[in-house]
């Protein structure tokens with residue numbers, strides 16, 4: 145069994161070591177040392193070029209190092225190849241931390257106090273009780289659910305929206321286009337944790353911003369392409385939106401001239417909300433390799449028709 149790894153080199157070297165110990169019969173090759181491509185039965189990748197896929201006649205499975213798989217050209221993945229995304233509790237924990245950090249900052253007025261401090265302005269502002277602060281999470285997969293559980297600990301009023309109906313304890317759930325405006329109508333903070341698909345590309349546009357109460361905030365922990373960036377800047381400038389915390393952008397790294405860099409109502413982070421750490425990621429990979437060897441169903445299999 146031969147696995148080819150094509151992603152961040154340091155993590156690859158760590159996993160190569162770990163594989164050697166855990167699976168002496170598996171060869172774990174690090175790109176660009178791919179050897180004979182006919183021997184490769186599994187890939188471990190972040191991005192993937194169709195040209196590489198075309199050279200792997202015996203490929204059975206693709207493990208992504210990411211939770212999102214939008215960077216994989218799924219239309220080129222043969223039907224007999226299983227695509228698996230990274231699922232681990234460490235990733236969920238990191239995303240929960242990030243969401244709580246962002247929401248608590250907004251809830252307690254830190255963007256306002258930061259601006260006031262710049263002007264040497266001492267002026268109290270008092271937040272409302274947490275159970276009157278409405279937070280809506282778009283995307284109710286593993287990560288959306290984990291983030292909601294984290295936010296519930298602060299007694300915020302939590303709502304969720306997804307394509308299909310969900311039933312989550314203590315969360316008002318909404319489904320589909322029909323219920324979207326009701327979901328948005330009273331939110332203080334909207335958090336995006338959707339997968340990026342043809343359907344969700346550009347979903348965070350002026351229609352959504354207008355459906356939110358004036359002054360609401362946005363936290364985007366999904367993908368940059370979920371956002372219509374021009375509409376977002378317009379919504380911030382017109383004060384329809386109060387603030388945006390963005391971990392992702394449509395072009396990364398963000399181009400030098402981009403308006404987000406210096407916008408007073410935008411806080412940027414460079415795609416760090418949740419990363420696959422070598423140790424935690426290996427636990428997930430190991431579990432799936434064991435399952436693969438035993439012919440058991442893998443964890444995190446992507447539905448190629450749905451794209452997540």
Ligand code: GLV
Nearest residue numbers: 209210211212418
């Ligand atoms: C990171 O963005 C991921 O998809 O894991």
